[in-house]
Amino acid sequence: MTTSFGSLREIHKKRKECRICRSTNLIKFLELGETPLANSFLKSKDEFQSELSFPLDVYFCQQCSLVQLLDVIHPEVLFRNYIYVTGTSETIARHNQEYSRTVVNTLKMDSHDLVIEIASNDGSLLTCFKELGVKTLGIEPAINIAEIARSRGIETVTEFFNHQTARNIKATYGTAKAVIANNVLAHVDETRDFMSGCKELISPEGMVIVEVPYLRDFLERLEYDTVYHEHLCYFSVTTLMRLCESVGLSLVKIEHKPVHGGSLRMYAGHQENYPKHGEAVLKMVAEERQAGLTNIDRYHKFARDVQHTKTLLLQLLDELKSQGKSIAGYGAPAKGNTLLNYCGISTQYLDFTVDKNPMKVGLFTPGTHIPVLPVSELLERQPDYVLILAWNFAEEIMRQQQEYQARGGKFIIPIPTPTVV
Ligand SMILES: [Zn+2]
Known part of the structure; x- marks a missing residue:
């Protein structure tokens, strides 16, 4: 591992290599400046002076096209008392209901099947699954937020998710028909370890279902403000496919959703069961190449447009x-x-x-x-x-x-x- 932390005092580390392909051929195309952590709200004026800032720079991998940050902040600092609670928006509540019905129908799940959600937050989504009669398990590192989920009757393991956590959970709870990770993969430093943990947890016919913000929307709608230290990777279909390949999964299906300024929802299964990526997936990969997503020039243009929109505002x-x-x-x-x-x-x-x-x-x-x-x-x-x-x-x-x-x-x-x- 290139970015393991020795102690809590080592808050900031700089990564040297790409999270998917390990290449060091990385080009910085956007500098947003020294910035404090986006969720580190301050309690009083006394705290203003001692506030910490870290570089907020975005890089493009010339080898596999992954867009990513290389400045990594210790997850204990970022996520232990994370304030974001999913239950606070009507838009998200509707999304959760639609989401759980779609997954239960697509995978033909019944009361014998288990769904595991990684970064299950306050249990809002799993509550929808429970109402549809499916067994649920949450994994959530933020202690205060996991407690809210338990109080709603959602069994929750308080851990950071990685491949080792996955092995432990499998030993206790068995495999799941669906492993869901919404808006968490992009926040993970060890991307491949996380994804192989997801693979570990699914049954032979099970699916890993991951939702991430879509790089193409990020570029086309100038969503530069979705860059913050928690948000380490900015995925395209192309890079999700490469990530799946690297851990023995096939990208079976992908959907483009409007939530959070444009998201991708991917379904991946074991390569043994699905030897090929879905045809629609490969079509989107070709379209991304056409749109310039695998070429650094597109990213330099983005950086110029960001500067311009700042001037206008x-x-x-x-x-x-x-x-x-x-x-x-x-x-x-x-x-x-x-x-x-x-x-x-x-x-x-x-x-x-x-x-x-x-x-x-x-x-x-x-x-x-x-x-x-x-x-x-x-x-x-x-x-x-x-x-x-x-x-x-x-x-x-x-x-x-x-x-x-x-x-x-x-x-x-x-x-x-x-x-x-
Ligand atoms: Zn790469």
């Missing part, structure tokens, strides 16, 4: 401030913190931001030190403009804030091109 905010307008934020997501830090948007522009998650209310945003207030403050203070930092929930937010709009309030959606709504 700052011009808009400067203009509004010069007119004496007040501006607040909506949401305090990880991605919002990348955007705020990269653009240099602090309390000189935003008086405050609001968030529905009560665990974030009362804290300050990392790096930019903007106070996070409850959503009710939007109507209390009625700022002239609201910059939507949680843009993947923009429609839901604007629907819920019709009163704010009716009183003359306006929204700004920051990417891909800053737009006033």
Whole structure:
């Protein structure tokens, strides 16, 4: 292993080689600057001085085309008390119901079958599976969040997932018909070890079902703010296929989903059962090559476009401030913190931001030190403009804030091109 940590004091490490193919032929194409950890909200002003920052640079592997960060922060620091709780959004709740029905139908699961979810968070998704009559097991490293899942009746193992954890779980619980990992693979440093752990846990006819943000949407919609230290890999169908091959899995099926600004949902099975990748998968791989995803030039263009959208956003905010307008934020997501830090948007522009998650209310945003207030403050203070930092929930937010709009309030959606709504 190239990035094992000796002690907790060793918080930051720099990786030398690609997570899929081990090549050292890696090109840096995007520098977002020294940035604090996107989920390290601060409790009080006393903490501002001692805040730590780390490089936020994105690399392209010339050998296998994997887009990745090489600066690795110790997972204990990143995830032990992770604040994100999946249960807080209506959009996600609907997605979970649709997801569990699709998986149960596709794999023809019944009450004898087990579904294991890695990074099961507060058990929101597994609860949907349980309601459909399937056996469930969660694996979740954040102790405080695993406790919420248990209180909802979802058995949960409190561990970081890797191949060794997988062997232990298999010895106790047996294999599963489905092993699900949603929005976690991209956060893992040892990508191949994680994927071979998933393979270990599935029965001969079982499937590994993984959902990751889609690199193509990231590039085309300029979603640079989804770069933060937790988010280590940015996958295409091409690189998922190479990853599956490297651990003896075949990429059977892939779906492109709108959730989280564009995601891929992949189904992989044992190579013994599925000797070939799916035909539709190979077609998407060919389309990605056509779109330039395997060529560094596409990434240099992306970096230029990111710089341009930052300039446009700052011009808009400067203009509004010069007119004496007040501006607040909506949401305090990880991605919002990348955007705020990269653009240099602090309390000189935003008086405050609001968030529905009560665990974030009362804290300050990392790096930019903007106070996070409850959503009710939007109507209390009625700022002239609201910059939507949680843009993947923009429609839901604007629907819920019709009163704010009716009183003359306006929204700004920051990417891909800053737009006033
Ligand atoms: Zn590579």
